[in-house]
Amino acid sequence: MATVTPAGIELLSLGAHEPGGSFAIVSNSIANPTVVTTARAHGLVTGDEIFFTASTTSSPLLTATPRQVVTRISDTTFSVPVNVTVAGTAGAYDYAITSIPTTPGAAPLVNCGRDHGLRVGDTVTIVASGSTPSLDGAQVVTAIDDARSFRVLTSAAPTTVAGSTTAAHFSKTTFYSDVFVRAGAGPAGITIT
Numbered sequence: 001m002a003t004v005t006p007a008g009i010e011l012l013s014l015g016a017h018e019p020g021g022s023f024a025i026v027s028n029s030i031a032n033p034t035v036v037t038t039a040r041a042h043g044l045v046t047g048d049e050i051f052f053t054a055s056t057t058s059s060p061l062l063t064a065t066p067r068q069v070v071t072r073i074s075d076t077t078f079s080v081p082v083n084v085t086v087a088g089t090a091g092a093y094d095y096a097i098t099s100i101p102t103t104p105g106a107a108p109l110v111n112c113g114r115d116h117g118l119r120v121g122d123t124v125t126i127v128a129s130g131s132t133p134s135l136d137g138a139q140v141v142t143a144i145d146d147a148r149s150f151r152v153l154t155s156a157a158p159t160t161v162a163g164s165t166t167a168a169h170f171s172k173t174t175f176y177s178d179v180f181v182r183a184g185a186g187p188a189g190i191t192i193t
Contacts (some may be wrong), residue, residue, distance in 0.1 A: 022171050023050075025091035028058050032083035033071070036062075041075040048072075049113025050080075050098040050168035058088030067096050067113075067166060094171040098148075100131045100163025107142055107151040108135055108159040110170070115147045123174035124152070130164030138173060 024039035044050070048070050055062035060082065062068075068080040096113035103109050108131065118124070122141045131137040139152035 002106045006077060022053055022092035022094045024119045025055070025062075025088070025093065028055070028062060028084060028088040028091070030084055030087045031079075034058070034062075034084035034088075035073065035077055035079050036070075037166040038076050038078075039046070044070050044072055044078050044114060046070065046072045049098060050093045051096040051113075052091060053150075053169070053171075055088050055091035057086065057090075058084050059086035060084070062088065062091055062093075067169075069113075094169050097129070097163065097165075097168035097170060099165055100129055100135065100159060100168060102162050103159045106158055107153045109149060109151050110135070111149045112170075113148075117151060118144060118150050118172065120144060122172060124170045126152075126168065126170045126172045127165055128167035128169065130162075130168055131159050132161035133159070134166065135159075135163065 023042060025038045026039050028037070029035040037098060040148055050068060050070060052062040052066040052068065062080070065082065068082070070078040072078050072163040095116060097110055098113050099111045101109055101111070110126070118141050120141055120143065123138055124141060125138050126135045135152060141150050142153040143149065
């Protein structure tokens with residue numbers, strides 16, 4: 001996205017990422033299904049799977065059944081099939097892991113419930129992998145198989161026991177970029193916030 005300031009300086013954005021890799025929730029409604037409002041555009045499509053990592057004040061809490069399939073409503077709203085009787089005021093979600101299959105002789109494969117947007121060199125933090133060896137903790141992405149799967153190379157052997165299909169999830173924690181494009185002449189700078 002590019003923006004031109006009154007001084008004619010073009011500002012480029014690499015995109016917005018939530019602190020800690022999670023996506024912030026502003027609220028969720030009293031409804032069945034409940035409507036979740038996000039702090040920024042969520043990029044989800046109907047059928048994507050997410051994993052709720054935090055929720056406040058709603059009854060039941062969204063974390064009571066953390067892995068959910070979403071129905072997209074707008075850029076900043078989606079619904080999940082939870083019957084909420086007390087609205088929520090905040091929360092967060094990250095990427096659901098749909099499977100970590102056995103991968104004898106190869107780097108462990110992680111399949112996601114939505115497009116991951118990762119690149120080789122990015123770092124993710126995996127929680128509750130359930131695999132042997134465990135992939136829990138920070139992992140560096142070593143290969144991208146497709147938009148919903150990636151590989152990590154751990155110091156341990158390739159995956160010999162498949163991971164959890166219900167509790168595993170991950171967040172993006174470090175982003176790698178080797179491409180910065182600047183058009184025009186004059187002074188330039190990069191601001192990372």
